[in-house]
Amino acid sequence: MTEDNRIRRIAIIGGGTAGWMSAAALAKVLGPAYARITLVESDEIGTVGVGEATIPQIGVFNRMLGIDENDFVRRTKGSFKLGIQFVDWRRKGHAYFHPFGKFGLDMEGVSFHAYWLRLRAAGLAGPIEDYTLMAKAAEMGKFMRSVNAGNSPLSAISYAFHFDAGLYALFLRDHAERRGVKRIEGRVVQVHQRGEDGFIRAVQLEDGSEVEADLFIDCTGFRGLLIEQTLKAGYTDWSNWLPCNRAVAVPCEGGQDIAPFTRSTARDAGWQWRIPLQHRIGNGHVYCSDYISDDEAAATLLANLDGAPLADPRFIRFTTGHRNRYWDRNVVAIGLSSGFMEPLESTSIHMIQSGIAHLLANFPDRTFNPVDAERYNRVIRTESEEIRDFLVLHYKATERDDTPFWNRCRTMAVPDRLAEKIRVFENSGRTFRENEELFNDTSWFAVMVGQGLVPRTYDPVANVLDLETTRARLDEIRSTVAASADFMPRHRTFIAQHCAA
Ligand SMILES: Cc1cc2nc3c(=O)[nH]c(=O)nc-3n(C[C@H](O)[C@H](O)[C@H](O)COP(=O)(O)OP(=O)(O)OC[C@H]3O[C@@H](n4cnc5c(N)ncnc54)[C@H](O)[C@@H]3O)c2cc1C
Known part of the structure; x- marks a missing residue:
């Protein structure tokens, strides 16, 4: 008989989004009889406190935790998100939408993208956004959840959430504590190996007490108290491809309407996010300090708010x-302690979930x-x-040549995998989801088209339908999308009807 060597004690160090997501999930899956879970967090240190936009995953x-969605949105003062609008990224004055879900409908085993490119080449296609309900509804400020409506796009509404990150952590804390997670307030001052x-072996708190465990989850944020400061796992720097290295964030008053999408507006040396919640709008300016000072970055942000700022x-x-190692010995780093990519496609919270x-x-x-x-480290890497390659695409595929920052981005060499994806698209308009990568062919297509990449020709298999049939079918999709968006509530x-805070 094999010995029961199961992990008996788990210590999660850090109580930000990463710490409480880890605590809630491990408590739900393993249960208190399997292992004792302790979470240590320090009010004095606090959390990074941003991280408000998500992707549908x-x-x-939340469903795995058994969370009721309306309760979750209500308690986090959240809103719904149908995708991201990118303003001024391709060139100033241009905007496009990266929707969740899919464009149109694949027909005869051929991707919708191919038919649309063919029709566009003939000058007969509308903007790609006209062919997906997520983009159309976003444009009109509409939202509802899917209903059972047969082939209608109303049956397949894909969405994520905006929420107050601090309230989400509290909400999950509630769940975790009800499932037996023990919370200790205190600052870790020493780590014993x-x-x-x-x-x-243990972490030691300011009052001299020790928390021992078999497995430690490092959720201490950028400092990486266990994984880096103690185990020296090392860090791979990707700033040559993603040069932004600072952010300045400020909430502001919202208006009457709540936009059901995140907006990302390119600025001279970075970009600005706008995340509408029920009670306020979250804003931030992500920038590269080689090209702009902190004061200038803050001034740009404050000059571009929808309402009065609510904090400094x-x-x-x-x-x-x-x-370099997310998991080293008996420490697994989850959240900001494991690495960071700017929130351009709202992927950090997803990476916590994936970890x-x-x-x-x-x-x-x-x-x-x-x-x-070893397997864990390979898969997460x-x-x-x-994800990095997808983010780099936004910077590389641009027509902008109006600032040194954009000139640097437009002319940089990109990772090989991305270079190949761009070559494939520029040849035939094809996009692929490789293996289990997070962003699918629709996402790649939306951003490649949106950023202005133009394929040499369309996928030849789109010729299985004649041009007139293609046109008629795409027109029908377009009008069904428009009618469905009309039908949706604001x-x-x-x-207000389902989940008002
Ligand atoms: C500018 C910016 C914008 C972002 N926007 C998004 C977004 O829109 N969408 C998205 O998905 N993600 C976003 N993120 C990422 C997101 O904020 C993080 O992934 C998420 O908040 C998780 O943070 P964390 O829990 O790892 O770290 P933190 O929030 O920093 O939490 C660290 C925890 O460790 C504790 N701690 C640290 N040291 C000690 C110690 N010595 N003793 C005891 N406790 C300690 C702290 O008290 C705290 O509880 C953004 C990040 C940044 C920087």
Whole structure:
């Protein structure tokens, strides 16, 4: 019989979004009989406190926890998100939409993208946004959840959320504590390693008490108290491809309407986010300090708000990249401690979710066979690289030549995998989702078309339908999308009816 070597004690260090998401998920999946879970957090240090836009995968996480969606939106003063509008990214005065879900309908086994490119080449297509309900509804300020309506696009409404990150952490804390997670308030001042192998034995708090565990989850944010300051896992810097290294954030008053999408507006040396919640709008300016000072960045942000600011601007510094080992010995880094990419496509909270899912899929026992950590590290690294490439595309594929920052981005060499994706698209208009990468062919297509890449020709298999049939079918899709968007309630009305804070 094999020995029961199961992990008996888990210590999560840090109580930001990463800490409480980890605590809630591990408590739900493992249960109190499996292992005792303790979370240590320090009110004095606080959390990074931003991170308010998400992608649809978070719905899977919340459902796994058994969370009622209306309750979640209400308690986090949240709103719904149908995608991201990119303003001034391709050139000043231009805007496009990266929707969740899909464009149009694949027909005869051929992708909708191919038919649309063919029709566009013939001068007969409308803007790509006309062929997806997510973009059309966003434009009209509408939102509802999917209903059972057969082939109608109303049956497949894809969405994510905007929420107050601090309230989400509190909401999850509630869930985790009800499932037996013990919370300790206090600052970790020392980390004790075992002599023989350098595994972490315990963390020591200011009052001298120690928290011992078999497995430690480092959720201490950018500082990486265990993974970096103690285990020296190392960091790979990606700023050559994603040069922004600072952000300044400020909430402001919102208006009557709540836009059901995130807006990203390119600025001279970076970009600005706008995330509408029920009670305010979250704003931030992500920029590169080589080209603009902190004061100028804050001034740009404050000059471009929809309403009066509700707090002083907060500055955050970061280095884009990732930890060389996310999992080292008995420490797994999740959240900002594991690395960071700017929130251009709202991927950080998803990476927390992914870290938790892969930890559970490769869950160790007390022998900590390195095989589990090796696999985990490889999978998370690949996922990060794929997201990185998608973000780099936004900067590289631009016509902007009006500032030194944009000239640098437009002319930079990009990672090989991205260079190949661009070559493939420029040849035939094809986009692919490789392996299990997060962003699918629709996302790649939306951003490549939106940023102004033009394929040499369309996918030849689109010729299976003659041009007139293609035109008639796409016109029908377009009018069904418009009629469906008309039918939907306003986003504000939907929230008032279902989940007002
Ligand atoms: C500018 C910016 C914008 C972002 N926007 C988005 C977005 O729109 N969407 C998205 O998905 N993500 C976004 N993110 C990322 C998101 O904010 C983070 O992924 C998320 O907040 C998780 O943070 P965290 O929990 O890892 O770290 P933190 O929030 O920094 O939490 C760290 C925790 O560790 C504790 N701690 C640290 N040291 C000690 C110690 N010595 N003793 C005890 N406790 C300690 C702290 O008290 C705190 O509880 C953004 C990030 C930035 C910087």
